[in-house]
Amino acid sequence: MSVPYGHGALRSESASPSQPSATRVFEKTRQAGEVDLDYQQMIDAETWAFIRKTAESYPDNATDLDIAGQRDVYDAMCRVFHAPHPEGVGTEDLKVGDVPVRVYTAGDPTRTVVFFHGGGFVVGNLESHDDVCAELCALTGYRVVSVDYRLTPEHKHPAAFDDAWAATQWVSDTYEGGVVLAGDSAGGNLAASVAHHARGRLDGVLGQVLVYPGLGGDVDSGSYLEHANAPMLTRDEVLFYTALRYDGPVPEADVTSAPLHDTDFSGLPPTVLITADCDPVRDDSPAYRDRIIDAGGRAHWINEEGLIHGYLRARHEVERAKASFERISIAIEALGQGIWPYD
Numbered sequence: 414m415s416v417p418y419g420h421g422a423l424r425s426e427s428a429s430p431s432q433p434s435a436t437r438v439f440e441k442t443r444q445a446g447e448v449d450l451d452y453q454q455m456i457d458a459e460t461w462a463f464i465r466k467t468a469e470s471y472p473d474n475a476t477d478l479d480i481a482g483q484r485d486v487y488d489a490m491c492r493v494f495h496a497p498h499p500e501g502v503g504t505e506d507l508k509v510g511d512v513p514v515r516v517y518t519a520g521d522p523t524r525t526v527v528f529f530h531g532g533g534f535v536v537g538n539l540e541s542h543d544d545v546c547a548e549l550c551a552l553t554g555y556r557v558v559s560v561d562y563r564l565t566p567e568h569k570h571p572a573a574f575d576d577a578w579a580a581t582q583w584v585s586d587t588y589e590g591g592v593v594l595a596g597d598s599a600g601g602n603l604a605a606s607v608a609h610h611a612r613g614r615l616d617g618v619l620g621q622v623l624v625y626p627g628l629g630g631d632v633d634s635g636s637y638l639e640h641a642n643a644p645m646l647t648r649d650e651v652l653f654y655t656a657l658r659y660d661g662p663v664p665e666a667d668v669t670s671a672p673l674h675d676t677d678f679s680g681l682p683p684t685v686l687i688t689a690d691c692d693p694v695r696d697d698s699p700a701y702r703d704r705i706i707d708a709g710g711r712a713h714w715i716n717e718e719g720l721i722h723g724y725l726r727a728r729h730e731v732e733r734a735k736a737s738f739e740r741i742s743i744a745i746e747a748l749g750q751g752i753w754p755y756d
Contacts, residue, residue: 452644455691456719460734463727464644466493480535480566487536494726496544499551506539509583512576513561515539517546522556523590524619524749527581527607531598531624531723533654534565534573542597545725552742555593555749558584562603569660574669577603578610585615593749594621594682595741597725598694601626605672605684605701612680620683620748623698624741625722627651629671630697640693646722648693673701678708683753685713685744687737689720713755715740 456464470490475483498504505516526549530542539561550557562576584592594604601623608621631637632652641648655663658670668675684705686698698714705712717724717737727734747754 459731484536491541498547502547502550509580512580515559517550517557519550524555525588526555526557526593527584528559529596529600529603531600534599534658553746565658570658577607581607591617591619593619593745597624606669609668618682622685622744624687625689627694628697628701629673635696637693643691644721678704681710683711687715690718692722
């Protein structure tokens with residue numbers, strides 16, 4: 414099973430037998446004849462090769478492992494795709510209270526990116542997106558602070574949000590020049606939640622760049638149905654891991670959990686959303702864009718045709734993913750400079 418708001422196979426120890434199996438999901442990607450013909454046409458050969466390479470990192474018994482074992486497998490998969498840091502990028506690991514962060518610098522940065530990793534709120538850490546953060550630092554010239562927030566199921570909501578907020582406050586207090594919030598998947602959710610919470614509490618949030626985020630949209634319409642069985646992430650997986658995040662029912666009006674549930678979208682920073690077309694969470698982004706624009710703000714949505722959830726890891730192997738990563742870095746740099754190139 415691929416991780417919603419992340420990229421890999423994972424299942425909770427408490428998952429029921431009715432939940433989709435990682436082995437079945439990824440076996441389907443190994444055997445092209447078993448995959449929906451539409452995806453054969455929509456997804457190019459490079460991206461299929463990335464999907465299969467991801468699948469090869471998972472043993473057949475991945476869903477039988479405990480949480481620690483599943484995280485080990487995920488971390489091993491991340492190492493397969495890890496790229497060396499660009500020349501000139503340095504790192505320092507620090508603690509913000511109890512929250513580990515990694516600070517990336519190259520030269521004399523004037524802005525700071527606070528980056529939240531994806532992984533379904535269950536997997537991921539400072540290593541899983543280490544190369545992504547290093548490359549964003551090199552491409553933008555900005556300082557990047559990667560946040561190692563607490564994970565579920567050990568730490569239920571709002572633990573991840575609390576850590577994200579604490580780290581963002583620390584960055585704002587520590588560095589001058591303003592902050593751009595960024596994240597992929599679950600990390601995009603956290604970035605948006607922080608942006609909403611920061612209004613009236615924190616100055617200097619210059620923008621947010623959200624990459625295939627899950628924002629709490631309607632799971633019974635749009636892309637959740639159109640791409641319910643997409644490679645790398647299915648609707649069933651979104652539902653399962655959403656439930657895993659909470660100690661009890663999914664909250665209905667908690668902006669720190671689902672930014673689309675807010676009733677006030679005014680005062681948010683300029684926002685750029687980048688999605689994969691073949692992804693059940695895709696339509697959360699245009700819905701979020703529209704609400705910001707309707708409230709008088711600036712927001713822009715970029716939908717990447719033929720790409721799938723988790724494609725950041727494919728940026729060195731898939732031309733479509735490489736081009737998208739360039740658009741992501743340009744968006745971060747532009748927002749950091751107060752430039753809006755999307756009119």
